Amino acid sequence: MCKIRNTHATNGYGLLVTAGDDSAVQSFRVANQDDSITALTVKGDGNVLCGGITGASGYGALETTTFATEGQCVLNHTGSGNVIMMNLPTADPEVAGALYTDGATSAGVPKALMISGG
Numbered sequence: 001m002c003k004i005r006n007t008h009a010t011n012g013y014g015l016l017v018t019a020g021d022d023s024a025v026q027s028f029r030v031a032n033q034d035d036s037i038t039a040l041t042v043k044g045d046g047n048v049l050c051g052g053i054t055g056a057s058g059y060g061a062l063e064t065t066t067f068a069t070e071g072q073c074v075l076n077h078t079g080s081g082n083v084i085m086m087n088l089p090t091a092d093p094e095v096a097g098a099l100y101t102d103g104a105t106s107a108g109v110p111k112a113l114m115i116s117g118g
Contacts, residue, residue: 017042019044020042020043020044020045021044022043022044022045023043023044023045023047024043024044025043025044026041026042026043026044027042027043027044028040028041028042029041029042085099085113088100088101088113089101090102090103090104090105092114092116093116094116094118095116095118096116096117096118097115097116097118098115098116099113099114099115099116100113100114100116101113101114102114
């Protein structure tokens with residue numbers, strides 16, 4: 001295993017990858033040992049794809065788009081199945097835009113998805 005570690009307590013810089021110029025180019029890619037499954041791809045235009053595992057497992061890719069608004073994240077589910085958000089708080093976290101449920105969830109008992117006003 002390769003490990004990159006900065007142990008400096010007050011200047012903990014990590015890894016900078018400077019590569020890619022558009023959506024057709026992979027700037028950074030993480031794959032399994034035989035390069036048959038891509039776990040993470042960062043495109044040259046800033047798009048990030050997570051997953052890439054398809055088929056019987058039912059897993060797909062999470063893609064965020066180029067942001068028109070700082071901090072914006074768009075989830076776009078293009079296949080069949082569900083978008084699942086697990087382990088959300090069950091009370092308002094009082095952070096503007098944070099998601100939470102209207103009380104504890106349990107199997108077969110849906111709860112409203114709420115967005116905090118801060």
